[in-house]
């Protein structure tokens with residue numbers, strides 16, 4: 001298979017991502033429930049996303065998402081991270097495992113691992129992640145409670161390209177939800193997750209069709225640089241996609 005992307009280089013001492021995926025052969029990485037994986041599976045099944053989920057990978061053997069993948073007839077791979085001494089050794093094993101499936105891109109869907117710089121470099125510009133906050137606000141864990149504690153009126157989720165910086169890569173699309181007066185972290189998380197299930201297939205579609213790419217810190221949609229991430233509100237995107 002021709003490699004159409006994945007070139008890397010250095011500019012100003014920083015990793016430069018210049019990928020333009022043009023095929024939808026994908027590895028989805030999970031650690032848990034896999035509801036975002038299910039949203040992708042459903043979108044593929046409904047033929048709204050031209051994705052070919054070649055493999056679902058988990059670092060946890062008990063991840064429920066593996067059952068979702070098996071039920072959909074998708075190959076599953078598990079490498080338990082607890083058996084490895086170092087992050088680098090584990091990530092090298094994961095990369096070798098995934099490369100056997102020749103993925104065009106990797107989609108992190110609740111993959112609860114920090115990726116080593118070496119791993120990210122091997123798949124530079126070909127990894128996207130979904131995070132439950134309006135990045136750059138609230139990287140890391142416990143985002144819903146942190147939003148409530150801060151009294152923010154708006155919350156949401158972000159799909160972004162993955163760099164070595166945790167939850168720090170250039171954002172592709174953000175979906176917003178209002179924070180309601182009677183919200184607790186569970187209710188708020190459920191509404192955000194519902195939006196996640198809408199924007200991750202959208203981002204997957206853009207990636208699979210080669211419409212989105214990143215170059216350094218910048219994201220290009222149909223070869224036009226995005227001044228800001230695509231915004232998803234009440235089922236509509238700005239700009240329209």
Ligand code: GRF
Pocket residue numbers: 030031032033034035036037065109110111130131132157193196
């Ligand atoms: C989602 O909230 C996602 O944003 C975060 O982890 C959660 C995974 O949920 N990265 P699921 O496994 O897809 O149900």
